[in-house]
Amino acid sequence: MSAALGRITPRRLRVHRTPLIVRVTHWLNALAILIMIGSGWRIYNWYPALPLDWQFPVWISLGGDPRVTQGLTGEDGLANALAWHFGALWLLAISFVVYLAYGLLSGHFRRDLLPISPSGFVRDLMAAAQGRLAHRLGEQNIVQRTLYWGVMLAIVLMLVSGLAIWKPVQFSGLTWLFGGYETARVIHFLGMAAIVGFLVVHVALSLLVPKTLQSMVTGIATEPADEGISR
Template sequence: MPAIPASHDAPPVLPADAPIRPGWLRAMHWLNALAVVVMVTSGWRIYNASPLFDFVFPKGITLGGWLGGALQWHFAGMWLLFFNGILYLAMNLATGRLWRKFFPLSARGMAADLGAALRGRLSHADPRRYNQVQRAAYLFVMADIAVLVLSGLVLWKSVQFDLLRELMGGYEAARRVHFIAMALLTAFVAVHLAMVALVPRSLVAMIRGK
């Protein structure tokens, strides 16, 4: 049976020679990827110094070597993620890309695209368009990163961000929020990489633009 086009909204009208991924987006994507790798792997080392649960991460997949070193790497990744994320959001708003790429979004459209994907019938013929599952996933990860940053601020400056700390239920609750947000981000990255493996042209577009 033929593949089902992703969602049912009309594709954006763009010049034929326009890049699939503009240069600013590609640069920010790879900077975000670097920041996430640094933050997650150094975060695992920080977690190991005071585990929340009955397990620790293997030292070989952590960054920093010791707690002090891991904290330095973590802060470096945090500032890169923060400023790059702010610029990414600003560029998406300024260019209209946020609305063009991630909306409209509906439960019915998501269910239809998810069902087609599970049956192997979701078309990826037009890489300029995100299906509704992709839209939801990208919007989710934006929100997840925001939670990660906010909970991280509580862990970093608990006294200064006392209101935020209380909204999260206290310092220990903020640690759990931060850990869960990190786990969800890691899961997103794993699924994202799996999708790239299935549709390798998306990686080419993120490197070359077309």
């Protein structure tokens, strides 16, 4: 039977589809997160949360060219960065919650991002390091799954610690849970660092396996059905 089918279709293709809702929320999340990171760097520069004599270069931060902004509005870019930050906040909050709801209700999380385990993580990490890890479109290994859970946790941490910094009076209990206002700022910074770390790996991997990127944009990607080991 399968032999006969094989003769009719010369190359059988595995089709991987990415639902529209996942693609839309993915790119909206990406946009919002980039805005929040860029503007967050500018905000950080004004009064660094870390006790380091170091700042983010202005040109990679979001908030306009300080001299141009000064001429346009009479402030040198902090107000602009804050406006980006608290504007994109709503985009991220809504888009991320929609994605979480979809992931939970559709079974996407259970199907694609579980199970995970420490031993499986180590096994897949070793296999990946030795180049022995099979890759099939739409299937995540345990290292990837763990990273996705990690970044989702980091985003939640950012939203909650951000709330503790933004509203230390209305949510004073939350700010207290984060160890107070100043500590909450440090945690908010560390969460950013974790997300940036994820982004570096995530973007590098998607460029190494362009079909994943294709599927995240167009919604569909194919690979030969027998392809299991190749990238």
